[in-house]
Amino acid sequence: MADCVGTRQRRSRLGCEWKKVSGFDRRVWRRRRRPHKSERRQGRAKTDGNTLALKAQLARELSRITFERWAKENPQSAIRNPQWGKVIFSNSGFEAVESALKTALLATGKRGVIAFEGGYHGLGYGALNATHREHFRRPFRPQLRAFGHFLPFPIAANVNSRTAPDLRRLTSAATEIFHREKIGAILVEPVQARGGINVPPPEFLPLLRKLCDAHDALLILDEIYTGFGRTGKWFACEHSGVIPDLICLGKALTGGFPLSACVGRADVMDAAWPASTGEAIHTSTFLGHPVGCAMALAQIQEIQRLKLCERSAVLGKFLLGELNRIRNPQSAIRISARGLGLMVGIELNLPNGKPATSIALAAIKKLLHRGYIFLPEGEYANVISFTPPLTISKAQLAKAVAELKKVLTTD
């Protein structure tokens, strides 16, 4: 069973529709000639189908591909009953994160959140409290209510420009925060995206799951970037078999329409959001827009039909192999590639280990002139990221790598 949180609909006798959107009435002006009785019966089904039914169908589908599937695939897992999800829809990714933060506060009664250095969760005032980079936070600090505590994000040991993470140190730092503050949630990207395509070691998410269980906190996974096959699985948490309490989805959910979702384990959502007795305390005018819901349903079908998760895993391995071969004998620039599935970054550093920001930005500009869009990521904008559509062909990928290689080694 899946549910949308807090939407209802009713119809006036005058042929215009009233939509009860979580606590207040919003009239959808659709005046028309009063239809014949038989038309009315049919039309009602159609209109309702086009609005709330699509939203409910998508909520059902999101539960199916997350908590229901995880429970089925991991019968031994610690996932608690009930094994299905409930959904809060929003428009932007940051709003899905804020829905998760609100859910964690309401469900646990604890305000604090542990997040990670380099983490990016969006720029709304709630999400900004958990987004790490000073560039985004500093101008607004006077209005931020600091409830986020940042811990170092461990980066897998094979990234040659950095040292291996010490998960024991991370555990003790987190435990110290749990003892000092009331922490209701850990919020994390399974692979940091805008932080520089940072892949943590496989023990990282299981460790966070353990910490949350030990301290009665919720594990919120921000899979807005990594979700829907980007890393070679439906969701990046599946690489380590960790099941979150709440998962935030956006971006590829629709592949182009502003729709996002916070999917939570049903008991957590019910604890946080009991039935509204008046005006809903969390809503938004356009949440769960039917066009977006239809796009998301089609998108999920296409990912299944074209086996895009598997494709992302295979092409990602090929891409990483190609990028790892790029060397520039004429230059002392240090080039290192990393990634998971079709979420890959190539980091450029100077011989002294400092970020080669201007070289990375110049390369991206040159590539743009050649018809390739790459983005700089990471605190120092020295990571060139590859996050192509999952439908890209191997030949197209190879051509993009060849161009990047030319720009980095000969231009």
Ligand SMILES: Cc1ncc(COP(=O)(O)O)c(C=O)c1O
């Ligand atoms: C991991 C992650 N979370 C949240 C967001 C914010 O999403 P939006 O820009 O749709 O608000 C982003 C956007 O890049 C993201 O990468």
